[in-house]
Amino acid sequence: MAVRLSLGIEQRFRVQLPAMLLGSSPTVNNVSTWIAGKLAGHDDSENGQSTDLVAGFLHQHGEELTRDEMHALDEDVRRLAETGTRMIV
Amino acid sequence: MNKTDTTMQKTQLIDRILGRKAGMASTETALPASTHPKNRARIPDAYTRFDRHPGYEKMLVPKAASERLGIANPFFRVHDGVAGAITRIQDREYINFSNYNYLGLTGHPAVNQAAKAAIDRYGTSASASRLVAGERPVQRKLEEALANVYEVDDCIVFVSGHATNVSTIGYLFGPKDLVIHDSLIHNSVLQGIQLSGATRRSFQHNDTNALNQILAEIRGQFERVLIVVEGLYSMDGDICDLPPLIEIKRRHKAFLMVDEAHSLGVLGKTGKGIREHFDIQGKDVDIWMGTLSKTLAGCGGYIAGERALVEHLKYAAPGFVYSVGVAPSLAAASLEALRIMQKEPERVTRLQAQGQQFLEAMHSLGINTGLAQGYAVIPAIIGSSLKAARLSNQFFEAGINVQPIIHPAVEEKAARLRFFLSFLHTDQHISYTREVTKKLMGNR
Ligand SMILES: Cc1ncc(COP(=O)(O)O)c(C=O)c1O
Numbered sequence: 001m002a003v004r005l006s007l008g009i010e011q012r013f014r015v016q017l018p019a020m021l022l023g024s025s026p027t028v029n030n031v032s033t034w035i036a037g038k039l040a041g042h043d044d045s046e047n048g049q050s051t052d053l054v055a056g057f058l059h060q061h062g063e064e065l066t067r068d069e070m071h072a073l074d075e076d077v078r079r080l081a082e083t084g085t086r087m088i089v
Numbered sequence: 090m091n092k093t094d095t096t097m098q099k100t101q102l103i104d105r106i107l108g109r110k111a112g113m114a115s116t117e118t119a120l121p122a123s124t125h126p127k128n129r130a131r132i133p134d135a136y137t138r139f140d141r142h143p144g145y146e147k148m149l150v151p152k153a154a155s156e157r158l159g160i161a162n163p164f165f166r167v168h169d170g171v172a173g174a175i176t177r178i179q180d181r182e183y184i185n186f187s188n189y190n191y192l193g194l195t196g197h198p199a200v201n202q203a204a205k206a207a208i209d210r211y212g213t214s215a216s217a218s219r220l221v222a223g224e225r226p227v228q229r230k231l232e233e234a235l236a237n238v239y240e241v242d243d244c245i246v247f248v249s250g251h252a253t254n255v256s257t258i259g260y261l262f263g264p265k266d267l268v269i270h271d272s273l274i275h276n277s278v279l280q281g282i283q284l285s286g287a288t289r290r291s292f293q294h295n296d297t298n299a300l301n302q303i304l305a306e307i308r309g310q311f312e313r314v315l316i317v318v319e320g321l322y323s324m325d326g327d328i329c330d331l332p333p334l335i336e337i338k339r340r341h342k343a344f345l346m347v348d349e350a351h352s353l354g355v356l357g358k359t360g361k362g363i364r365e366h367f368d369i370q371g372k373d374v375d376i377w378m379g380t381l382s383k384t385l386a387g388c389g390g391y392i393a394g395e396r397a398l399v400e401h402l403k404y405a406a407p408g409f410v411y412s413v414g415v416a417p418s419l420a421a422a423s424l425e426a427l428r429i430m431q432k433e434p435e436r437v438t439r440l441q442a443q444g445q446q447f448l449e450a451m452h453s454l455g456i457n458t459g460l461a462q463g464y465a466v467i468p469a470i471i472g473s474s475l476k477a478a479r480l481s482n483q484f485f486e487a488g489i490n491v492q493p494i495i496h497p498a499v500e501e502k503a504a505r506l507r508f509f510l511s512f513l514h515t516d517q518h519i520s521y522t523r524e525v526t527k528k529l530m531g532n533r
Contacts, residue, residue: 050146053147054150056147056150057151060496060497060502061151061473061474061496061502061504062472062473062501062502062503062504063154063475072157073150073154073157076154076156077149077150079153080149080153081140081149085149085152087148087152087162089162
C-alpha cells in the first residue's frame with residue numbers, strides 16, 4: 001500500500017519521497033505538505049544534493065523563504081562545505 | 090511508462106525504504122568483501138570523511154541560514170557561575186530560564202558542603218565499575234533514599250540519566266518484545282528500544298484510549314510488553330494521566346515505566362513526583378526512572394523498583410556493569426539535595442505557584458504555551474526555528490536567557506522558547522519577563 005502510493009506520487013509529481021516520511025506515521029497532511037514544499041521549491045535537479053538539504057531544512061523547521069533566498073542559501077551551504085567552518089565558538 | 094519499468098521502480102522503492110529502515114543492522118553485510126585496489130577506488134570519498142557525513146552536511150544549512158540572517162548562535166553559551174534564577178554570561182547578569190535547578194539546590198551551600206566532604210574522603214572518582222571496584226557507602230545511601238521516595242524495594246544509580254534509559258530498556262527487552270511509548274517520549278527511551286531490538290510502537294501523546302486499543306490488537310503477538318511514559322513532559326510541560334495507564338498495563342499484562350526526570354521536586358505536594366500527584370502506590374508502576382541532574386543537583390540517573398529488577402540490572406545492565414560507578418561527590422550532592430527537598434517542602438510549593446503565575450502571565454499576553462499546565466516547564470510555541478532563535482537572541486539582549494528548542498528535539502515546525510522555572514525566581518523576575526515578552530511577542 002505504502003509502496004503503491006509512493007510510486008504513484010513519485011510518478012505524478014516527479015519527486016522522490018524520503019523513506020523517513022513514510023516510515024514514521026505518514027498522514028495525508030504531512031505527505032501533501034512535503035510534496036507542496038518540494039514543488040514550490042525548485043525542481044532543477046542539477047543543483048543536486050545541497051538543494052535537497054536546504055529544502056529538507058526549510059520543511060522540517062517551518063521556514064518560509066523566497067526562491068531567491070533559497071538559491072542564495074544554497075550557495076552559502078556549498079561555500080561552507082568547501083571552506084569548512086566552526087559551529088561552536 | 091511501461092509495465093517492466095514500473096516493476097523495477099517498485100523494487101527500487103522497496104529497497105530504498107527497507108534499506109533505510111534496516112539502517113545500522115545492514116551495514117555489516119554491505120561492506121565490500123575485499124579491499125583490493127579496484128574495490129577501494131569504488132568507495133566514495135564521502136564515506137571516508139567526517140566533513141562529508143550526511144548529518145554534518147545537514148547542519149551546514151542552519152549555520153548558513155543564521156549567518157545570512159544575522160542570527161547569533163544561541164547554543165553553547167558560556168556561563169561564569171552557578172546557574173539559578175540568575176546567571177552570569179560574559180560579565181553580564183541575566184534572568185535565567187535555561188536550567189533544571191528546579192528547587193535551587195544546585196549551588197546550595199549544604200549540597201556543596203556534602204560534595205566537598207565526599208571528595209575529602211573518597212577523592213573525585215569511583216575509579217571503576219562498582220561490581221569490581223567496590224561500593225562507597227554514599228552510593229548505597231542515595232539508592233536507599235531514592236527507593237524510599239517511591240516506597241519500593243531498591244534502586245540502582247547509573248552515571249547518566251540518558252544512559253539509564255538506554256541501558257535498562259536495551260538490556261531488559263529483546264526481539265520478541267514490544268515497547269510502546271508516548272509519541273513525545275525522550276530520545277533516551279527511543280535509543281534504548283533501538284538497542285533492545287524490540288518492536289517499537291508509539292501512541293498519540295497522552296491518548297490512553299489509543300494505547301489501550303493498540304494493545305488490544307497486538308499484545309498477543311509479543312512476549313514482554315513495556316509501556317513508557319514521562320511524568321512531566323520536558324518539552325511541553327504537561328503530565329501523563331497515570332491512573333488509567335496503570336489500569337491498562339494490568340489489563341494487557343504489560344510493564345509500566347515512568348520517566349520522572351522532570352517530575353521529581355516539581356510534582357506532588359512534597360515533590361515526590363507524579364506518584365504523589367495522583368496518590369498512587371509506588372508498586373503500581375513497575376519501573377520508576379529518574380535523573381540526578383535536575384532537582385537533585387548532580388549528574389546520573391536511577392531506576393527504582395522491585396529487588397529482582399534492581400539486582401538483575403546491577404549484575405547485568407551493560408551501562409552499569411561496564412561503566413564506572415557514580416562519583417561519590419555527585420552521590421553525596423544528590424543525597425543532600427534529596428534531604429533538603431524532603432525537609433523543605435515549601436520549595437516545592439513555591440515552585441508550583443511560580444509556574445502557575447508564569448503560565449497566567451503568558452496567557453494574559455496571548456502567547457501559545459501549547460500543552461503546558463504550569464509545572465516548571467513552560468514553552469512559548471513559535472513554529473519556525475529561525476524565528477525562535479532570533480527571539481531567543483532578542484530576549485538575551487533584554488537580559489533574559491531562554492533557549493530555543495528546535496527539531497529534532499521537538500516535532501517538525503514546532504520550534505519554541507522553553508522557559509524553565511526555578512524556586513529561585515522572584516515575582517520581579519517573572520513580571521520583568523512578562524514585560525519583555527509583551528514587547529517582543531505581544532502582537533502575535
Ligand atoms: C525525560 C528525560 N529522560 C531522561 C533524560 C536524561 O537525563 P540526563 O540529562 O540526566 O542524562 C532527560 C534529560 O535530558 C529527560 O528530559
